[in-house]
Amino acid sequence: MTTSLKMTIKPMAALTRPPRTTIPYELKKGQNRLFHKLPSGLKMEVIEQRRSKSERENPPLVFVHGSYHAAWCWAEHWLPFFSSSGFDSYAVSLLGQGESDEPLGTVAGTLQSTHASDIADFIDSNLGSSPPVLIGHSFGGLIVQYYLANIVNKQTLGMENAFPELSGAVLVCSVPPSGNSGLVLRYLFSKPVAAFKVTLSLAAKGFQKSIPLCRETFFSPAMDDQLVKRYQDLMKESSRMPLFDLRKLNASLPVPKPIENSTNVLVLGAKDDFIVDDEGLKETGRFYEVEPVCIECVAHDMMLDCSWEKGAEVLLSWLCDLSKPENISG
Template sequence: MPMAVLCTLPANLHFSRMTIMPRSVITREHRMRVPYELKEGQSRLFHKLPSGLDMEVIFQKGLRYYRRNPNERRDRSENPPLVFIHGSFHAAWCWAEHWLPFFSQNGYDCYALSLLAQGESDAPAGPVAGSLQTHAADVADFIRKEVTLPPVLLGHSFGGLIVQYYIANIRSEQILETKSLHPDLAGAVLICSVPPSGNSGLVWRYLFSKPIAAFKVTRSLAAKGFQTSLPLCKETFFSAEMEDHLVLRYQKLMTESSRMPLFDLRKLNASLPVPSVPNASIEVLVLGANQDFIVDAEGLSETGKFYGVSPVCVEGNVGHDLMLDCSWEKGARVILSWLSGLNRQ
């Protein structure tokens, strides 16, 4: 039965009831002991992967609306869908909090995926959720079967590394003229992303230049200290201005989000750097945050140079979790402006 979605808009906007047909709506018990409550207009769906495992998708339809002034009428029907990929200790909910409503209200269909063993997704057999190859393949399977237009793929932190690997696979398939397993993209956004060489360079730079920070990062992430220490969680993921009650809420969600590691880091680092993508036709935005405690300015610069673009560093109250921090709208508006330019090409 179709699911009707009603969304709240400013008083000067007119819109009609929209109907979406999800493949499956959640009916099973939550995987997370602290489940994320969806916002108005959002649906939790599941995509069946070739492995038989279910991948959680939080979906929010883009609004097609017009203002009362006919001169301001806007046609949103050709906007590319947005597909969001989270990083370690996160899941689809991290995009649903602010950015899905924001981009939906600006006319973009939004899909936030929870990678396997994260959020409400099923877990594979074994000690880790997957590899760059398997995660990219899962994203590709979802796009191929569920998304009708070439999307913009947005990845955060280690999710950004998955997006980079996806782009490299597209280019490899084009060069070798092999079967296209990774559908084409309208563009890609790398948000506080692990650079193409991986996180080892970040770790070594911290060890030599900021040994105390290196210790904190190791304790927070490798030893999962962020799960029990509110100050450490705040310093790792957020700006100093982030309110403690919000940090506490997200700390609980992050603690519940990851039932097993995204990667085996040793195997991951052995498979890097990401293959180069000469003459890639995909437009890439590299976005960072000035208070990022994990990805430093040099790591941001490395990613920008790899794709031949100037990275954008958001100033203000934004840390590593740029999409959740108290100034989350700053990064969202940078992306929206970039998307507007993409649509005009």
């Protein structure tokens, strides 16, 4: 699975330009905002937080956000948590999101030709011989799934420029491999009111104008109004252009099935997820032949919710098992 955990970090450009968002995310102690230059010449925002001293060399973690989010959503809680637990942590902002550059066109990119390739380029250029754990949330989970398919398919076929290998992959409240169409249909027939709210909130961007709707879509009922408003403002600023063209995206699905299950995968869901239902979580688990873990009393934005520690602790336990010598092939 992995061959070496020796860290070889190449330098990235520091922030030397005015922020692209009118409400830039203020970094926490120990965090740095850097920019990775892609082959296209565009620059991708990366918020990094290096680990505290650790007795063992853990794989680095690379976090990928979903729609209406950016690197900041991981920097709020999970980057401090995992860096203090001994993991170098990197959160990327996909093109057109957060402080990253905007590509030409009306959407930020696609699963294959832009987003997954950009992440692969970041990993190859900066993490070198230390295969990371790739962690994706919501639509970011779909990008991670495409990445997984490319690792195995390209290696098996002997093709050049395969995506760099991973130590593991984590799908957090992820859109399932078939996309979100099945979720929408199930909601229409079983929960028509919820289906209307999801469409209003996400497709019509109603969450940007309503604190109650934003809370219901992403967070637990106990989330404080002021905190919901803060995240609502950051979401507005984060998504300067759509992450995907959904029609083209759906035409490219389902995600290809990995030929070999060579990468350890954790499928992590939230019991109170308003977007990804239980059947969607089970579909993803079946696809990767793993038993999904569903966290009680947590909403879709597991990394920002009131009880963000619950998901973080489950993930940390899985990472610690993954990093044991007997689980590292060499």
